Amino acid sequence: xxxxxxxxxxxxxxxxxxxxxxxxxxxxxxxxxxxxxxxxxxxxxxxxxxxxxxxxxxxxxxxxxxxxxxxxxxxxxxxxxxxxxxxxxxxxxxxxxxxxxxxxxxxxxxxxxxxxxxxxxxxxxxxxxxxxxxxxxxxxxxxxxxxxxxxxxxxxxxxxxxxxxxxxxxxxxxxxxxxxxxxxxxxxxxxxxxxxxxxxxxxxxxxxxxxxxxxxxxxxxxxxxxxxxxxxxxxxxxxxxxxxxxxxxxxxxxxxxxxxxxxxxxxxxxxxxxxxxxxxxxxxxxxxxxxxxxxxxxxxxxxxxxxxxxxxxxxxxxxxxxxxxxxxxxxxxxxxxxxxxxxxxxxxxxxxxxxxxxxxxxxxxxxxxxxxxxxxxxxxxxxxxxxxxxxxxxxxxxxxxxxxxxxxxxxxxxxxxxxxxxxxxxxxxxx
Amino acid sequence: xxxxxxxxxxxxxxxxxxxxxxxxxxxxxxxxxxxxxxxxxxxxxxxxxxxxxxxxxxxxxxxxxxxxxxxxxxxxxxxxxxxxxxxxxxxxxxxxxxxxxxxxxxxxxxxxxxxxxxxxxxxxxxxxxxxxxxxxxxxxxxxxxxxxxxxxxxxxxxxxxxxxxxxxxxxxxxx
Numbered sequence: 001x002x003x004x005x006x007x008x009x010x011x012x013x014x015x016x017x018x019x020x021x022x023x024x025x026x027x028x029x030x031x032x033x034x035x036x037x038x039x040x041x042x043x044x045x046x047x048x049x050x051x052x053x054x055x056x057x058x059x060x061x062x063x064x065x066x067x068x069x070x071x072x073x074x075x076x077x078x079x080x081x082x083x084x085x086x087x088x089x090x091x092x093x094x095x096x097x098x099x100x101x102x103x104x105x106x107x108x109x110x111x112x113x114x115x116x117x118x119x120x121x122x123x124x125x126x127x128x129x130x131x132x133x134x135x136x137x138x139x140x141x142x143x144x145x146x147x148x149x150x151x152x153x154x155x156x157x158x159x160x161x162x163x164x165x166x167x168x169x170x171x172x173x174x175x176x177x178x179x180x181x182x183x184x185x186x187x188x189x190x191x192x193x194x195x196x197x198x199x200x201x202x203x204x205x206x207x208x209x210x211x212x213x214x215x216x217x218x219x220x221x222x223x224x225x226x227x228x229x230x231x232x233x234x235x236x237x238x239x240x241x242x243x244x245x246x247x248x249x250x251x252x253x254x255x256x257x258x259x260x261x262x263x264x265x266x267x268x269x270x271x272x273x274x275x276x277x278x279x280x281x282x283x284x285x286x287x288x289x290x291x292x293x294x295x296x297x298x299x300x301x302x303x304x305x306x307x308x309x310x311x312x313x314x315x316x317x318x319x320x321x322x323x324x325x326x327x328x329x330x331x332x333x334x335x336x337x338x339x340x341x342x343x344x345x346x347x348x349x350x351x352x353x354x355x356x357x358x359x360x361x362x363x364x365x366x367x368x369x370x371x372x373x374x375x376x377x378x379x380x381x382x383x384x385x386x387x388x389x390x391x392x393x394x395x396x397x398x399x400x401x402x403x404x405x406x407x408x409x410x411x412x413x414x415x416x417x418x419x420x421x422x423x424x425x426x427x428x429x430x431x
Numbered sequence: 432x433x434x435x436x437x438x439x440x441x442x443x444x445x446x447x448x449x450x451x452x453x454x455x456x457x458x459x460x461x462x463x464x465x466x467x468x469x470x471x472x473x474x475x476x477x478x479x480x481x482x483x484x485x486x487x488x489x490x491x492x493x494x495x496x497x498x499x500x501x502x503x504x505x506x507x508x509x510x511x512x513x514x515x516x517x518x519x520x521x522x523x524x525x526x527x528x529x530x531x532x533x534x535x536x537x538x539x540x541x542x543x544x545x546x547x548x549x550x551x552x553x554x555x556x557x558x559x560x561x562x563x564x565x566x567x568x569x570x571x572x573x574x575x576x577x578x579x580x581x582x583x584x585x586x587x588x589x590x591x592x593x594x595x596x597x598x599x600x601x602x603x604x605x606x
Contacts (some may be wrong), residue, residue, distance in 0.1 A: 096564075098562065098564070099562065099564025099565070100563075100564065102564055102584075103584070103586070104565060106584070118472060118474040118584065118586055119474050119490070119547075119586045119588050119591075121589075121590060177533075197587065197589070198563070198586070198587065200587055201477065201562070201563040201564075201587050202455050202563075
């Protein structure tokens with residue numbers, strides 16, 4: 001039994017001091033040995049960032065974190081998502097932001113590899129990744145705040161105020177975005193909690209918007225001319241993804257196989273550090289379902305410009321058919337009404353296209369019948385001003401669907417390019 | 432009776448033998464074999480220097496890739512006045528931290544986990560703030576007198592409060 005100097009509240013300081021002086025002799029001895037060229041040789045051990053081979057890959061798949069682009073943009077949409085925005089502490093400087101991004105990038109690299117974060121207090125929640133992706137973004141104000149106004153991407157443009165907007169601060173703005181997706185809501189919740197804890201020294205959480213979609217498991221690929229069953233889940237899932245109005249969601253999305261997909265989504269480098277990044281427009285679109293319920297199917301289809309059952313444009317037969325805005329019926333009336341959503345949203349130039357990856361939300365309370373359900377509209381594009389704004393302007397002024405939707409939140413973010421092991425997201429901006 | 436010169440020679444020889452024993456080598460050897468000990472997934476609790484309890488702790492997984500057991504007996508760091516190897520043990524009905532008798536033994540080809548509520552490398556008397564995202568270095572010394580330098584990244588930890596005092600409530604309110 002050693003002569004115990006067990007520290008407790010009162011004694012810790014004095015006993016610590018006592019041990020220091022006892023240690024001094026040994027340290028001096030070691031120093032002398034080193035001076036004589038004995039017993040030297042330091043092996044340097046550094047904290048590892050890479051997945052630990054003792055943890056096997058989880059079932060449900062892993063999405064790689066490292067790469068030229070961040071994951072979670074072209075990744076097949078997972079069934080659960082959370083978007084969380086944070087406000088930077090006023091005292092933050094660039095060196096603080098570097099530390100912040102190193103820490104959260106490390107968290108993301110571990111969690112997406114089905115490993116606990118460092119100091120993870122629920123490590124068991126991390127063993128199953130379920131295709132987890134963690135994507136980081138920076139809001140417009142962050143650049144000026146850190147003295148980096150000149151580095152703000154040209155494509156990161158604030159949206160103007162629209163007449164249809166009823167924006168709430170609790171769903172709008174933000175300096176730092178964390179976008180989380182997984183096929184398991186527990187995984188999303190754990191990742192969000194861990195990242196919020198890590199960010200606590202640097203930023204306060206401003207809002208969280210949680211969403212879901214009915215597409216668990218693999219990427220939903222639409223084939224021309226057929227609906228294909230998706231994979232994953234306990235029963236075959238239809239390929240078409242819908243929103244809570246029952247309408248098909250994501251029609252006419254740019255596809256990775258198309259030649260201009262890369263230039264639509266990823267910045268070519270405006271400025272240079274942003275090459276391989278993208279921008280995100282996130283708008284919370286509430287559905288006024290009480291009045292939507294008063295419509296019959298044909299009313300819905302005329303407002304949307306597409307069939308409810310199939311998502312096909314009213315001028316066509318399949319969801320993948322190009323809408324023909326010039327088509328007229330036997331009475332000379334346009335088949336697709338001029339003020340329908342499809343007619344107003346349709347790209348007038350090739351660059352008016354953007355990648356949509358939206359989620360549904362449904363977390364209203366009893367008094368929120370007409371704002372508690374809706375769409376987390378998420379759009380990814382290289383340049384908000386050139387690609388998204390012209391379309392949004394037309395929709396804000398002329399979309400028939402405005403009768404049944406209200407934007408109640410809006411935020412834009414720049415998503416930096418991806419990183420390699422040893423790096424961190426945003427390194428090109430901050431270093 | 433030994434002369435002063437003989438005594439001095441005896442002391443010098445004894446010292447040399449003792450020091451050689453410490454290092455496990457004879458004088459004038461070239462570079463020693465690598466230790467085979469690393470610390471992975473390491474982190475250190477972020478603590479301000481001027482707080483109530485300027486102490487912190489390093490956690491992680493010690494990995495021994497050699498074919499012999501390695502025993503760590505002491506440590507040093509520029510971030511702390513002193514470094515100790517600690518364990519948690521039940522004493523008088525409460526969990527308390529104390530120096531681990533015999534140091535940390537990492538078995539050959541195996542690992543030893545340092546974690547809150549368990550073994551840890553204690554940093555006492557911080558010389559500077561440890562902030563989240565900082566890198567802290569410490570040198571751990573084996574029973575053979577070989578040094579291993581380890582790094583750890585600062586993390587905000589609501590737990591790991593045994594470092595301070597078992598009776599104190601743990602940190603902030605959380606959610």
